[in-house]
Amino acid sequence: MRTIDITAGSREAKQAYSLYEQACEEQDMLHLPLTDREFEEKFLLPQEGMEKISLILEGGRAFASGVADRLTGKLFVTMAVTEKSSRRQGFGRAVLYDLEKRLMELNGKKELEISFFNPVPLPWGITGDKKIEHPNTPGVDVRSDAYIFLKNCGYRDFAMQNSYYLELSDYKLPEKMAEKRLQLEKEGITFTFYDPDVHTHMEKMLRDFQNPLWEKELLKETSRERGGRPVLVPVYQGRVCGFAGPLDVEKSKRGYFSGIGIDEAFRGKGLAKVLFCLLCEGLKERGAEFMTLFTGENNPARNIYEAVGFSIIRSWADMRKRQL
Template identity: 40%
Template structure:
């Protein structure tokens, strides 16, 4: 059973191209010459046209400065020619002296040409795989993402090696290095986006947006109905539990809301669908609480017990999964090789959890927990989950991780066993129009 089905409590139906920005051409500002300045004839205007001297006495013909200033202003207002001036020119008037034309600061002068102008989006080729891996790991470190660093081989396994679904990989190269990488995959009429990386030195230039737009156009050919980031993506990227580098989880449940990617996709018209929380607990000190002991006793008094599934002896499996309405759980449990814990009412199965498996990292594995609707509110779910934790600890597991929807009542079961949320994800989707 594929690990991507793990812990699904809520089923969720999951050219070479040149990136150009126009160059800005800035015309030089023409100098404007103003002829016939009315002030050039100021002396003549003042002494000949405007002043009449009636008597020879100087005292009676003396012209005071305030009168001269007034005449200067009047001449400026009456005889100033009309001039058409560009919007980028500012006129400063200094009365009695001249008209000075200055260039206004033009903001467009500070705009630099986009660094994406000469770059081409191309398919990832074998000769560029090492460069793509280098960029992937650089972004993980720079952005402090939870995803594990990849070798060339693991990178190929995740993103390149073909499965039943077609994978898409595109890059942008510059001077021999990869400055952007994107991966997507199409499955079940859904175009998934797995990872988008842009070199930190080339961000804020629209590269990431153009990469996503390009991938969407490619995936659209597959007759998909939506684009999505969710736990239904067949590519399951491992990531480390924050502050516990040796502990991991085998897949992401959407977009990490603690990263800039969340707002990035919102601005590309992706919408929130469902918040998923990842829970974590170390198992080294796990034991039943007094409350769980009491619930076990109460169930036993009703004839309800916890045991291991025996498909040949136990009944009610079909009815249980019909009641739960989860075909992935049905498939996972019916095909399970590892032990499965069940709630038994006599010989009838009325709940399940498991299968119990310990992964190489020490993680206790299970795909989910389900209780028949007729047996809920009896504490059976909490008892069954605690039995799972104890069983995995006894098998050698050192920790457990799981995820569930923010509004899923199952979170009450996990939180009652002292599991803590370590990361929140948002399932994001864009409908194909």
């Protein structure tokens, strides 16, 4: 079974796009449909800081795509799809194995990963009475056939992620959080939007969190007056001691959420819950109708989300495979 490199605008690109669309339509996966142009941008067209490889099996029965991320130095499998009538015949496994080999040749590393750190985000959603969409798939849906397929191909769980949902139509800042905010302000901690010309310590704090995605996104942000997307921060004597945001409303009316973090020197004061409640309030004021987010099964941050009223709607596995 021979695999072929997929290039934008080719017959193979159309075949791969058809496989992706079929899987979306038949709800074999939660990924949202893409236009053919969006598909090519995600899987085929060059992007700064990464190298993509997309392969299709001769005859168009299965395709797989992955990326080498220069920022983290990691190798990621982004997608593997097999035509429905051709499953369980070795086609998907064949194209995935060729993809793994090609990715490892790029930087000599022997470990492949499927996780939210993948720099190629794929949107997903759940149909039903409520509109639920999220811009990035944080792993492998544990309810999907793909999860079993990847287990059989040698991938193993290294973390579990839960996706959370909150409807914002009835959201109000809890009275206890309003009182806590006043208490913190008496201690000199105020809540405002980040302005790099006024506030200090943002870059150091983000580096200390050791989350390259936060650094990549948030260090681009500026104050609203300078045209940037606003980032909500608690500030003590001009020093940033946490963040939440950026505050942005997507086309789906989802309130955007990159993350929340508190400087280690200011933890234990209740800042995180107040900060997150203010974020929800701010997003609602900007027109957001709902929020989705994900966090690790064992991440203490889940206590913040659940206290506000978020509920789990899906669970995902972050998976790795190491070649011997």
